[in-house]
Amino acid sequence: MDGTREDQGNGTYDVVVLGAGPVGQNVADRARAAGLTVAVVERELVGGECSYWACVPSKALLRPVIAVADARRVDGARQAVTGRLDTAAVFARRNYFVSGWDDTGQAEWVKSVGADLFRGHGRLDGPRRVTVTRDDGARHTLTARHAVAVATGSRPLLPGIEGIEEARPWTNRQGTDSGTVPGRLAIVGGGGVGIEMATLWQGLGSQVTLIVRHGLIPRMEPFAGELVARGLTEAGADVRTGVQVTGLRRPDPAGPVTVTLDDGSEVEVDEVMFATGRTPATDDIGLDSVGLAPGTWLDVDTTCLVRGVDGAWLYALGDVNHRALLTHQGKYQARTAGDAIAARAAGRPLDDGPWGDHATTADQHAVPQVFFTDPEAAAVGLTSEQAVRAGHRVKTVDTDFNAAQGADLHADHYQGHARMVVDLDREVLLGVTFVGPGVSELLHSATIAVAGEVPLKRLRHAVACFPTVSEIWLVLLAAYFRDRDRDRDRG
Template sequence: MDTAEYDLIVIGAGPVGENVADRAVKGGLTAVIVESELVGGECSYWACMPSKVLLRAGAARTAAADAPGTGVTTSGGVDVAAVLRRRDEIVHEWDDSGQVGWLQSAGIDLVRGHGRITGEREVTVADADGSESVLRARHAVAVCTGSAALHPDIEGLRDAAPWTSREATAVQEVPASLVVLGGGVVACEMATAYASFGCRVSIIARSRLLGGMEDFAGDAVATALREAGVDVRLGTDAVRVHRLGSGGDGGVAVTLGDGDVIEAAEILVATGRVPRTGHIGLESVDLEPGTWLDVDDTLRVRGTEWLYAVGDVNHRALLTHQGKYQARAAGDVIAARATGAAVDDAPWGTHVATADHDAVPQVTFTDPQVASVGLTEAAAARRGLEVRVLDIDLAGIAGASTQSADYRGRARAVVDPARDVLVGATFVGPEIAELLHSATVAIVGEVPLARLWHAVPSYPTLSEVWLRWLEAYGRPS
């Protein structure tokens, strides 16, 4: 059996694993990545990148229809074939040779196959032909295997061969109808995209849409989906699913808790995520397979000195950009510990992921877009913070009127008056994603509101919402 030794072994070659290895190599270590699928991971081929392409044409058409003189109207649909061709370009036809080339240029080795931990600082890799090799780490092993779609326990669901986000973003032929289970980001984005394709969409959510965000965000998305022709069912469950047709090769029938039955050509399950830790050998180091891995702020698995869990697998923030943020911290701290350099593990230090707790930004690319960072009003209350909430109707801002005569949007600031700083912000409206980073900077930097009066927003832009927030809060005495 072949063996090789490196300073760091990374299991999983998505953006998170790539960044852990890259930072460690830049810190003077040797590193190898083990990957059983495509280098570049979920984000590159089945999630962030292709999904945004699927959403772009519908969003652009809506924006163009709002601008008199473009000749574009809200009637008619998008050119689905052209959208799918562009999707294929973005995912490089599911060919990862470009990503492999980047690994080589960065000085990171790649081993293809399924990696499992078989002992302390040891990973055994099984190749497609069944042969095995052993990798040993001088210093650390990082688990960066991500997450997979959760299949809820619904009668008949598994037998119905449901889509997950992978099938939805990799579709080759858009079905005539689609039923979506779930009310989170994936469910809302895919409902938005498929409705723009002319597909008849139903969405079934146990509570409301976008449940972890401010209530008005989910309400606005639900309203927009209904206006786009989507059948939005809230506060209900699917209790049974079965395939139609004599051989189970037809569409699906979904029975709801209230007795209603919805039929569609396909069904998409988007009810949550589970960690991809079930078959990576955690039991060999006394950890429970199939569970989220508990880490400290340096991303080291608690109770170990050598094992790290970065990205989705630690369940801190299931977002690519947060995983990459964690990866930078993890790669740097692994290199520091390996070389005996000082470790900066104080809050907001070089080697910790403090922002996972208080300043996680996220954009939901529905129509309208939802962009949020930090604490919601409800989350602040759970923290015991006495906050002030500042709500602004974006339609009253000059920048909104230049975009559309019927602009609909809302922005909420959550302020901690004890410190006079912003602790949360949510923007809902067309094309408001680019507003988010300014709020992220204000929260991370704990910029006093008194100082923000001197950050003058450009006119006429939606950034004037910052001035409206300050005016609502009141000038310092």
Template sequence: MSDEIIETYDVIVLGAGPVGENVADRACAAGLSTVVIESELVGGECSYWACEPSKALLRPALLYAEAARFPGVASTVTGPLDARAVFANRDRMVADWNDRGQVEWLESAGIALLRGHGRLDGVRQVTVETPDGGAVRLRARHAVAVCTGTRAALPPLPGLDTVRPWTSREATGARAVPGRLAILGAGVVAVEMATAWRALGAEVVLIAREPRLLTRVEPFAAELVADRLRAAGVELRFDSGIVSAERAGGADDGVHVSLPDGTRLVVDELLLATGRAPRTDDIGMETIGLVPGDWLTTDDTFTVTAVEGDWLYAVGDVNRRALLTHQGKYQARIAGAVIADRAAGRDLDTSPWGRHAGTADLLAVPQVVVADPEIAAVGCTVEEAARAGRAVDVVDYDIGHVAGALQHDPDYRGRARILIDPDRRVIVGATFAGPGVAELLHSATIAIAGEVPLDRLWHAVPSFPTISEVWLRLLETYRDQRAKS
């Protein structure tokens, strides 16, 4: 390997997922020469193994479930989903795992791409091992942004090395429906994949170490999803886990799974949906005094706090602030502006672009769980408010009482909740659970991020007959609660 530094850029970005692309785009638009290093596909986890393919599998499942409940349509819904057609559409959504289109976008934006595995190699330096076995050394004049994201975190199960378990990648990319699927986990990946694969015809058992699903959302929302999963035929085992797993014979013998109560299951595939770990174990962290495999802690400009000189940034999942694609892209927009301002010698507090700070990671993180029913949530939950010692007024409303909901589903089951700061009279949390509620989420996000007073929200008139009329009902319910107190 040559030690010669052969290329210098203003900004080097490790990782070409949505986050890295956005950091690079902002830096390049500000006139900074920028290179992105990627070892897999340009577009990253979200485009090829997470958001896009998972929703392509889920959309037919949810359409089928909704149609099967609707008068005049239910009688025409016969037979199972066409798995082959679902997979074909999934493949189309991920461009058959070909990143040509994403590469063309980078080129059109003036961003350089270097294929290979990039590692930090001292202050503002990166070494890239290229696919042909060569090495390229790069130097950054201003910034290096680590946007390497996360990978599936596997539990230390005995026999795991023989099992060849599914992670989220295999679950979203599979080309055949397993006859029997066991899922270990209770979070979003576990719930969404249980929904999709059950609809595609697999027998599914979901094994959770927790006492319920989706422990980070309001319990009422999680219970609605659990009810639908049970009704669809998914077996739910709470307060459980897996003691061991092995694929004793050939692939046809299946995976033998042992549970703590002595139960033994035999399944065709085992999906481990047990969390995420940062992709920092092999990116040269040790060369700048950091620990390989650790999360990277940042301030609100996404500058790594443990490294001096304001040159290293950690953006997206790798900083553990909010493991969501849209939040990572939000962070990238801020980090890109910060890098541009610092490169130009501008004071961040007096920047012409406004003060840069990632406050949404703390106050208004929106998320949709694409399940049956949908869950849309932003801000804090009742449990989180209690842990923080924060006083909130809780307002609940049955969405099924709204005319627009009944147009959506005559037997609509759903619920809305907002949390109100009684002193400031602003909304600090909102959760909606029910069919079609995802489109309510941005209005709640604006209300929380903008700290819109309740007195003004009364003048945001919802259209009739839409599900958004639940906003009016929530405000009326709160008015009545206050009148009685």
């Protein structure tokens, strides 16, 4: 038993939540706080992908790799780094943070907020109805008075390449739950998962070959991918861009994998991992029973209410609505949607205008994301190209981090770059990108500036402490106003 009350019969609740990951937990918590009764349905581990195979284990594994790299950047500390990472200790640290893949604690949390947990496969069965099938075949029928919230997440998308079944490739799950270090590892894909896994496994001792069809992290500013690629190369990884996999061979299940590329070359490795995208986990949740196509991303309005379903009762949160496949963004959606569900249940008007209490406006304007590579890459809002495409009149301001003395004190010969994208008509920030050691801790200040549309005239009065890496803000703002005043004088 998992410590929560598992209803052995049918039941009626105000809200039924499909998926007990961080997103499902947050919408359940918000609904319970409003006094609504809630049932939560989970087919795997309570805590979901993020807790056991994605964000939490990957960061637990990456932290020792980055900590050693940080030490090597500081003279005096560098000399103390005399050995390799203790991989057994690194894996033990990961195991601690995922609770040994035991979800008892998270199931207890569901109980603590007053929600009921149903373990099994949940499927919609017409409007406001969910059937739950347990592993032993027992079935429960749940009815929702007000809302069903779909928070079933996504799963890895594997391409249809010849030999892929024979190769038995890793996905993010094997990449974060493996307890052994492959001698040679090919990673296919240059997005966030690919570059973090390349950083991790190269740091743990694998010889990593990163295979990327285009550039690295293409949704960030181009310099971000370039600096991360340089960091991986300096760490010993083989970064190959502009190529793609055309075939895989693994005739001996216990033997190596041969990866064939479209440039005619081959790479022999012990394991191959695909990080080539995600697909929604909506293929077997009964969408057809409410007139929606199974296996599709769900289109939602600003309150995360699914479009095309009558009655204002079906919500889609997190990965399944494809707005931003990031845990923190899904939790934001869940909090906002939970409040909207409570308002609708009580008959209160919705505040769903821009930046309203029931609007997920940040999904379009201020999505922060961090990749824990070496160097780290962090960004919020629009890139310069995205801003121009959206019709803004913009100015980009760039600087290297060595312009801030605090950065040089943080790491000898600190290498990094920063850019802010300014809306010239309103003089507010549309986007900010940082690349460098430890820049993830700078991102929330940028997120506040972008989400709050803080005027640059006011932002320049936010004094950065000396000597910290955050002094980069002073450099960026000084450059903007210097150029603005010079252009005005010329005009």
